[in-house]
Amino acid sequence: MHFFVRDLQGNSLPFEASTVSDLQFALADRTAIPIAEQRLVFGARQLTTSDDSLAAYGIADGATVGLALRLKGGAPKKRCNCWISPTERCSQAAVRIVGDCQLCTQAFCSRHRLAEDHKCPKLDTCREQAFLANKTKLEAEATPTEKLARV
Numbered sequence: 405m406h407f408f409v410r411d412l413q414g415n416s417l418p419f420e421a422s423t424v425s426d427l428q429f430a431l432a433d434r435t436a437i438p439i440a441e442q443r444l445v446f447g448a449r450q451l452t453t454s455d456d457s458l459a460a461y462g463i464a465d466g467a468t469v470g471l472a473l474r475l476k477g478g479a480p481k482k483r484c485n486c487w488i489s490p491t492e493r494c495s496q497a498a499v500r501i502v503g504d505c506q507l508c509t510q511a512f513c514s515r516h517r518l519a520e521d522h523k524c525p526k527l528d529t530c531r532e533q534a535f536l537a538n539k540t541k542l543e544a545e546a547t548p549t550e551k552l553a554r555v
Contacts, residue, residue, distance in 0.1 A: 405458060408468045409444075411435060416468060423456040431471065445470040486516035 408416040409431060417434060421427040428439045444451040446461050446469045463469065482498035496513030505512060507526040515521065524530075546554075 405463070406465050407458075407463060408466070410468055410470050412471065412473070422458060424451045424458060425453050425456060427451075427458065427469070428453070435471075437471075437473070441474050443472045443474050445472060482511045484513035484516055485510040486512055486521070 405422055406418065406420055409419055409427070410416050419427060419430055421430055424444065427444065428442055431437060431442055431444075432439050446463055446467065449461060451458075451461055451469070484494040484496045484498050486494045488494055494513055494516060496515065498511035499514045499517060505517070505524055507524050507530055512521075
């Protein structure tokens with residue numbers, strides 16, 4: 405069977421094959437793309453090596469089969485960065501968004517997500533800043549006796 409394969413650059417390459425595995429071997433020889441990374445698509449269906457014949461997919465003479473690369477896996481899972489002991493780390497998965505510490509910008513599980521729970525090194529400076537901000541706010545406010553004196 406004579407048909408075409410559209411490669412990654414959009415070029416149409418002519419091929420002669422009767423099975424999917426023959427086509428994959430020929431593609432690997434011509435394009436240097438390993439068989440494990442090839443993804444062949446025809447008519448919105450992916451060609452697999454389980455159905456070996458190309459006729460089973462409805463591929464006729466002169467048809468065009470698409471070639472794409474297989475997608476790699478996703479991002480690695482985030483783990484909790486809290487050390488339970490000097491040699492042991494928490495094994496829980498980090499909670500997305502909520503588990504990110506705003507002070508040290510690390511990810512933690514739901515048990516260690518608060519700065520007090522994971523002994524954040526910037527916790528003391530944060531407490532001092534909050535204390536000073538609250539102190540200046542309270543000093544700026546008028547006391548009840550000052551309010552009565554104004555009346």
